[in-house]
Amino acid sequence: MKANLDFLQQPPEFWAYVRTISQEIGYTATHTNKETKVKTKSILIPSRNDVLKAFAKLGLSLNAIENEAGELTAFGKTLFDYFSYRSEIITNFVRGNLMDKDEAEAVFYSLFNELDPQCPLPMNKQKGDKKNYSYLTGMVNMIIESNLDGVTTCDYDPRSLTTVTHQDMPLRTLSRRVDGALPSVVNPIAIWEIKEYYYTTTFGSRVADGVYESLLDGMELRELSNAGHQKIYHMLIIDSHYTWWECGRSYLCRIIDMLHMGYLDEVIIGKEVVTRLPELVTEWKKEILERENIESPFG
Numbered sequence: 001m002k003a004n005l006d007f008l009q010q011p012p013e014f015w016a017y018v019r020t021i022s023q024e025i026g027y028t029a030t031h032t033n034k035e036t037k038v039k040t041k042s043i044l045i046p047s048r049n050d051v052l053k054a055f056a057k058l059g060l061s062l063n064a065i066e067n068e069a070g071e072l073t074a075f076g077k078t079l080f081d082y083f084s085y086r087s088e089i090i091t092n093f094v095r096g097n098l099m100d101k102d103e104a105e106a107v108f109y110s111l112f113n114e115l116d117p118q119c120p121l122p123m124n125k126q127k128g129d130k131k132n133y134s135y136l137t138g139m140v141n142m143i144i145e146s147n148l149d150g151v152t153t154c155d156y157d158p159r160s161l162t163t164v165t166h167q168d169m170p171l172r173t174l175s176r177r178v179d180g181a182l183p184s185v186v187n188p189i190a191i192w193e194i195k196e197y198y199y200t201t202t203f204g205s206r207v208a209d210g211v212y213e214s215l216l217d218g219m220e221l222r223e224l225s226n227a228g229h230q231k232i233y234h235m236l237i238i239d240s241h242y243t244w245w246e247c248g249r250s251y252l253c254r255i256i257d258m259l260h261m262g263y264l265d266e267v268i269i270g271k272e273v274v275t276r277l278p279e280l281v282t283e284w285k286k287e288i289l290e291r292e293n294i295e296s297p298f299g
Helices: 012-025 048-058 074-097 101-115 135-148 204-226 241-247 249-261 279-292
Strands: 028-032 039-045 163-165 169-173 180-182 190-196 233-239 266-269
Touching: 012 074, 012 249, 028 101, 028 249, 039 074, 039 249, 074 241, 074 249, 074 266, 101 135, 135 180, 135 190, 135 233, 135 279, 169 204, 190 204, 204 233, 204 249, 233 241, 233 249, 233 279, 241 249, 249 266
Parallel strands: 190 233, 233 266
Antiparallel strands: 028 039, 163 169, 180 190
């Protein structure tokens, strides 16, 4: 999933409003049917009245959102459009692509049997009956390997910090280790983080920290880009329906915000690994050949 271009180039003040309103009013809502007592969950879309009350409580001005006649400004319209879009994309796209453990296991073994992988397939950190492959990481590694066609290498398990060099000297080094880099963590064209939580039963601080770690990576990459370095593609890959939808819908909102703030180039949601990742690997192969001034056989 890539960012919606309508919201990608918004100024920092726009995201200050998004965060302030989301924090004060909330990211999510739970509705209970009075007759059946069945609860449904949704991504909250703040109303104008919600925002009016929140800003009054905080002592903030509405001047940027509406004019003296009470009509929405262009800024205000874009703001409410974004809240609607965020709710729609999470509810109708993200939720449907998130897999549970059994679905992920089936996709993993389907790829395993089809591709005969030679790449690393790490195990999860669970114990006992829950001990098994890290399904999402394994899917990512197998799909990348099968689509590289030997054009370049890939570091499937970086054990060092991502470093960018200039004239064979370190120019920038990121603060954190990432989960994968192409072709390596030294001068990569792409890096990615993988957040799979198939066995998690609560949304704890470890999951929340993973979101903010990606934000830090994105901020450092933006600083690098502003310094004139070639683009490094930054991708976040997530899965687990229970963790992200049932427990962590507010963090899905934060991820969509990060995507549109430009700190992520793409978010791959569960099933998208199979459909979108091969396309990305093809794009990366072309870019590697172009950077090396090699005529691309891919057109």
